[in-house]
Amino acid sequence: MTRTRIAIVNPNTTDSMTASVVAAARPAARPGTDLLGITARFGVASIESHTDEVWGALAVLQEIERLEDSATPPDAYVIACFGDTGLPGAREAASGPVVGMTEAALMTAALLAHRFSIITMPRRTIEQSDRVVRTLGLGHRCTVRAVDEPVAEVHDGSAHLLGLFVTEALRAIADDGAEAIVLGCAGLADLVAPLQQRVGVPVIEGVSAAVALADGLLAQNLTTSRSQTWARSTSPRPAQAGEHR
Template sequence: MSRRARILVINPNSNEAVTDGLADALEPLAFTDGPEIVCRTLREGPFGIESQKDAESVTLPLARLVAEDPADAFIIACYSDPGLHVCREATPRPVFGIAECGVLTALSRADRFGVIAIKAGSIRRHLRYLRQMGLMERLAGERPLEMSVAETASGEGTLARMIAVGRELRDLDGAEALVMGCAGMARHRKALEDELGIPVIDPTQAAVAMAIGAVQVAQMR
């Protein structure tokens, strides 16, 4: 009997509530004959990744985990994609960053996309990444919730604030699709999309969908 493939989704911060939210959001992507989807918390990480310093601090722990774990594919479930290229050097198996996957998925749904950030301080880091990807012309705008990662994961008042910011991105900036710029927002995707009437991309779901495709194709005979 062949071994069941496994996709490891790594939450690079140490907040278990974020990991629990990811597991709930990814449950619809699991199917009987498909890869097992496992969510794991990087205990060495900060409680929330909200600065470049936070992002850099998890690079080497992530690379060690990816190098040692036998999973068939890996997801770095933080919108800064910390350590993405270092992790890709650490394993021959595919490694997906949720920011990269979320934006690429949004581009398949709309001409211009917007991003909901957790804080204004995150936006400069996100814009730098989009410039590296050559996608600034497709960005309608990015606006912050001004909440912490922990606050978005707790759910108290998060959806209402996301709706308000999403309306600004849609009505003022012209966004035709939205990307949720933090893994902790995962549980609010459907409600936000229903309220705004435009596609809302949870980047972790987008990354796992791509990983499933990569793993399934790799198993084809």
């Protein structure tokens, strides 16, 4: 049996986060699907600002182009950063489908609940979540909240943040009418089961949702449309970061 390969691309440079994200998402993959963790080779240790996003997007594009040039490119890609850093360019560059964890989480939530809330981190990244909510046209169903902790707090796990997320989730349920909670960072998989148990509504983790959706697209033999928006770029490839011409 031919095995399917999905690359999970972490736009930041923290290897431990890549490893934990891949391990957490593995149960969501179909039997016969291998997950390949990819960490940005340059850039920033965590993505918490618009400037960080620019570095992360460039790193995502470089990693996907590198993998596409290899002898055996992955069948699909997942972008493991809330806000879907670099997703449009990645879709142009990749031969297979590319799924952003934010889009995947929100689309999954929309199947499970009429209203839902994102709890992201830190507070200054709310706009990155808002952007994807707007793009998907879900502003009438989704509210974005935040726990004001740096992403570095979850590089090695997130269980210590459970209390903060329980408090914010209960506020979302009471004040936003949330019927499901979306975790707004790739490093929060540890919180899914205990948070769901504490607040009594579905809790969605985006990387797992993205892996499941990517697997589903591959099972249907579907990939990115090349008709207009994500047609391949015909521009000459510039020098990569760190190179000189």
